[in-house]
Amino acid sequence: MSFITDWLDWFPTLFDGLLLSLQITGLSxxxxLPxxxxxxxxxSSRNALVRGICVGVVEISRGAPALVVLQLFYFGLPSTGITLSSFTAGFAALALTTAAFTSEILRAGLQAVPAGEIEACQTLGxxxxxxLRFVVIPQGLRIALPALMGFAILIFQATSLCFTIAVPELLSQAYSIGSSTFKYFSVLALAGLLYAAVTIPATWLVGVTEKRMSRHLTLAH
Structure with a gap:
């Protein structure tokens, strides 16, 4: 069938876009995450000023849509004298979004560490x-791991927004092919399959990790 021939012709270009999407995800x-x-x-600092600044940064960053943050980094920063390439603006903006949302995931993980272990550390001096370094953070990261993996999938999907700032990622490549061939449905269907080829196994891995973590935490308690 003709669409199979088209897909074979388009696949190398779309695969390059997929690799770029994965690069942006990884850098973000x-x-x-750190x-x-x-x-x-x-x-969670005892200092009210530090705590207030961190909470303010998180809430503002979480409240701003990722698309707005992308536009701000690419089109807004040049007015301040800072010019970023579309690729740099893309992963920097998504890194800010990642930091804001994962901070809440990580804070929940840190707070889930049993209080008895913290009290034991205090008793031992x-x-x-x-x-924090040797007890709370390692265990908190382990607890938060499934949720962090799930969020990583969302960030990968969010890389499709980078087409708005001319990053040649997967969706951008699909639109480029569609605009020259007018076969939008076919090329976007192939792009969707490539997204699914990453997200479906990743979602399965998250599910497996959640089951193992829940079993581990049940045994630990």
Whole structure:
């Protein structure tokens, strides 16, 4: 059938776009997760000013749609003298979104660490910093892992928004082919299958991880 021939012709271009989408996802997570962890830790700070700043940053960043943040980084920053390439603006904006949303996921994970273990550290004279580094954060990350993996899938899907700032990711490549061939349905169907080829196995992996984590936490308690 003709659409199969078209798909074979389009596949290399769309696959390149898929790889770029995965690169943006990886960089967004690489930058956003550590910042999200810092925000989660400092949002529970005893210092009211530090806590207020962190909570304010998280709430504002979570409230702004990812598309608006993308536009701000690419079109808004040049007015301040800062010019970013479309690729850099794409992963930087999604990294900010990642930091804001994962900070809440991570904070929930940190708060889920059994209080008895923290009290045991205090009894043994372990410093607050060492308790955080060696007890709270490792266990909190383990608890939050399934939710973080699920959010990573959402960020991968959100890379499709980068077509609005001319990043040649998967959806952008599909639109480019569609505009030259006028076979939008066929090319977008292939793009959808490529997205699904990543998200379906990833969703299955999240489910498996959740089951293992719930079993581990049940045994631990």
């Amino acid at each position: 997570l690489l930058l956003g 910042v999200g962890l810092l925000l989660a830790v400092f949002a 372990v410093s607050r910093l060492d308790t």
